[in-house]
Amino acid sequence: MAGSSPASVTTSSDDPFDEFLKPPLGETFEERVKRLAREEEALKISMAIDASIKAERQARKKMRIVRLLLLGQSESGKSVTLRQFQRLYTPTAFREERVLWRAVIQLNIVRSVRIILDALNRPSSPSISPSTSPKSQTRSLSTTHNKRRTSQFGSSSEASSPDDYLTSLGANDHRNDPSDTETDTEDHITKSCLDTNEIDAIKLRLLPLRHIEALLIAKLVPPNEEEATRLAAPSESKNTQTPSRSSYKAQEIFVRPSPGLKGGLARARVYYPSFAGSHHSEENASASTGRPSSAGNTGLETSDEPQEVLHACRTDVMRLWADRGVKELLHRRKIRLEEFPGFFLNDLERVTSLKYIPSDDDVLKARLKTVGVSEYHFQMEVSTGRETGTDWRIVDVGGSRSQVHLGAHYLNLRLIFLAPISGFDQVLTEDRTVNRLEDSVLLWKTVCSNKLLANVDLVLFLNKCDILEAKLKAGVRLAKYVKSFGDRANNLETVSKYLRSKFSAIHREYSPNPRKFYAFCTSVTDTATTAGIIASVRDMVIRQHLRQSKLM
Ligand SMILES: Nc1nc2c(ncn2[C@@H]2O[C@H](COP(=O)(O)OP(=O)(O)OP(=O)(O)O)[C@@H](O)[C@H]2O)c(=O)[nH]1
Numbered sequence: 001m002a003g004s005s006p007a008s009v010t011t012s013s014d015d016p017f018d019e020f021l022k023p024p025l026g027e028t029f030e031e032r033v034k035r036l037a038r039e040e041e042a043l044k045i046s047m048a049i050d051a052s053i054k055a056e057r058q059a060r061k062k063m064r065i066v067r068l069l070l071l072g073q074s075e076s077g078k079s080v081t082l083r084q085f086q087r088l089y090t091p092t093a094f095r096e097e098r099v100l101w102r103a104v105i106q107l108n109i110v111r112s113v114r115i116i117l118d119a120l121n122r123p124s125s126p127s128i129s130p131s132t133s134p135k136s137q138t139r140s141l142s143t144t145h146n147k148r149r150t151s152q153f154g155s156s157s158e159a160s161s162p163d164d165y166l167t168s169l170g171a172n173d174h175r176n177d178p179s180d181t182e183t184d185t186e187d188h189i190t191k192s193c194l195d196t197n198e199i200d201a202i203k204l205r206l207l208p209l210r211h212i213e214a215l216l217i218a219k220l221v222p223p224n225e226e227e228a229t230r231l232a233a234p235s236e237s238k239n240t241q242t243p244s245r246s247s248y249k250a251q252e253i254f255v256r257p258s259p260g261l262k263g264g265l266a267r268a269r270v271y272y273p274s275f276a277g278s279h280h281s282e283e284n285a286s287a288s289t290g291r292p293s294s295a296g297n298t299g300l301e302t303s304d305e306p307q308e309v310l311h312a313c314r315t316d317v318m319r320l321w322a323d324r325g326v327k328e329l330l331h332r333r334k335i336r337l338e339e340f341p342g343f344f345l346n347d348l349e350r351v352t353s354l355k356y357i358p359s360d361d362d363v364l365k366a367r368l369k370t371v372g373v374s375e376y377h378f379q380m381e382v383s384t385g386r387e388t389g390t391d392w393r394i395v396d397v398g399g400s401r402s403q404v405h406l407g408a409h410y411l412n413l414r415l416i417f418l419a420p421i422s423g424f425d426q427v428l429t430e431d432r433t434v435n436r437l438e439d440s441v442l443l444w445k446t447v448c449s450n451k452l453l454a455n456v457d458l459v460l461f462l463n464k465c466d467i468l469e470a471k472l473k474a475g476v477r478l479a480k481y482v483k484s485f486g487d488r489a490n491n492l493e494t495v496s497k498y499l500r501s502k503f504s505a506i507h508r509e510y511s512p513n514p515r516k517f518y519a520f521c522t523s524v525t526d527t528a529t530t531a532g533i534i535a536s537v538r539d540m541v542i543r544q545h546l547r548q549s550k551l552m
């Protein structure tokens with residue numbers, strides 16, 4: 001073929017424009033200089049046009065990005081709120097990722113069982129040492145209860161010294177004010193329905209859960225995260241079912257922002273930029289907005305050892321959990337296991353079945369602590385009209401109370417602050433001298449008065465209203481912790497309205513500039529009520545966003 005001849009390819013230029021752009025024949029020196037100057041000018045204009053198109057495109061890209069910052073103390077519900085956004089606006093991805101949460105739920109179950117076993121093993125447990133006087137326990141707890149200090153609301157908050165067992169678990173913060181539940185009388189020392197031999201046999205049969213716990217930790221946490229994964233020393237494991245106190249506390253499993261997480265969740269669609277206040281995560285946005293990983297690399301083996309072991313142990317665990325004696329023992333220790341994050345013991349038959357795939361509600365209930373800052377990128381799968389083309393970035397600032405400034409330099413920032421108001425009678429896990437509600441109020445003050453966030457509109461979620469309601473119905477009185485509440489009715493409506501007015505007053509007093517403030521009473525684990533609230537927040541954010549875009 002003529003076209004394939006090497007000679008025909010190399011003899012002349014293939015560019016059809018060459019003919020027209022060639023210097024004119026017989027061009028003089030002056031004409032050449034003028035022509036080159038013209039060409040140079042044309043090139044400059046072309047480059048300027050390119051640069052302005054690029055700048056405009058970048059500005060448009062930035063304007064399309066809406067950033068939502070989630071702030072609040074640890075366990076306030078930030079990650080659950082993030083998961084609700086995922087569930088509502090990227091439902092396909094959310095459904096496909098549910099399977100990745102199975103390991104977290106398995107670990108949550110193992111932890112609950114450990115709490116029960118530890119309570120049974122504790123020497124002072126009446127079921128083990130009947131001679132222990134329950135009254136002496138009551139006395140010591142009541143004494144600690146007297147140590148109080150003034151809170152933000154001119155009230156008092158608990159600053160008790162730790163109960164040994166609870167401290168070892170890091171679970172003490174879930175304890176009521178003892179005097180609210182001070183029913184620790186002889187009536188409550190009911191003999192366990194299970195006798196000692198039965199309990200011992202169950203404990204023995206549940207021993208494999210220790211191995212499962214280690215397996216799950218290895219699966220979920222990268223190998224260099226020693227602090228988070230340290231289990232009881234081998235010698236401890238051999239001699240007792242109770243690991244050292246510090247080891248328990250160090251064992252809350254967390255996800256840390258890093259691209260290389262090991263285990264199933266590493267491949268989840270949450271993107272973890274190495275957050276250093278830089279914008280580089282925007283450049284990587286496309287990577288994280290891609291489709292979720294295929295089932296083939298989800299990290300869920302077909303034969304899942306933890307699930308098999310949990311399935312085999314389920315009857316024993318259910319017997320323990322249903323046992324009246326165990327319930328009373330936990331009651332005496334002020335351990336309200338049902339209120340612990342990641343509580344699944346009431347659903348054991350279902351969640352330990354061999355083919356178990358977590359439901360939406362399970363994913364929202366599961367507990368996995370966040371450390372550092374994670375950023376979730378998405379474009380709404382669900383068409384909701386006006387926000388077409390908007391990129392959402394939801395920034396979850398894990399647990400930290402000192403990261404308020406983060407994200408303040410971003411354009412188009414909105415902020416959701418979560419205050420878990422059910423914590424009015426609890427103390428922080430990380431600092432037992434601080435009442436949870438008081439901590440939330442302090443953090444809220446810091447957010448409101450932060451100059452970098454002065455122009456950011458604020459959305460407040462007074463969260464965990466479901467737990468608050470249960471507590472109030474159980475007779476725990478807010479007035480005991482928030483003196484200024486006085487003798488108002490101790491019900492959800494009055495309490496939430498009262499707390500909302502307090503938070504609102506702080507916002508008014510401390511905000512450097514006037515700005516918009518929206519408050520919602522939420523239970524973010526509840527899909528039905530949260531859907532409406534999140535839709536309102538979304539519309540609000542989009543409205544503000546459009547207003548700002550027009551101003552720019
Ligand atoms: N019942 C109930 N549980 C909730 C609610 N909000 C959160 N939780 C549970 O509380 C636990 C903690 O929620 P997370 O979203 O992990 O808390 P977080 O603020 O992300 O905590 P860190 O990651 O430590 O910063 C989870 O097990 C949730 O299921 C709520 O409104 N009601």
Ligand SMILES: [Mg+2]
Pocket residue numbers: 078079080368369370396398399
């Ligand atoms: Mg979190």
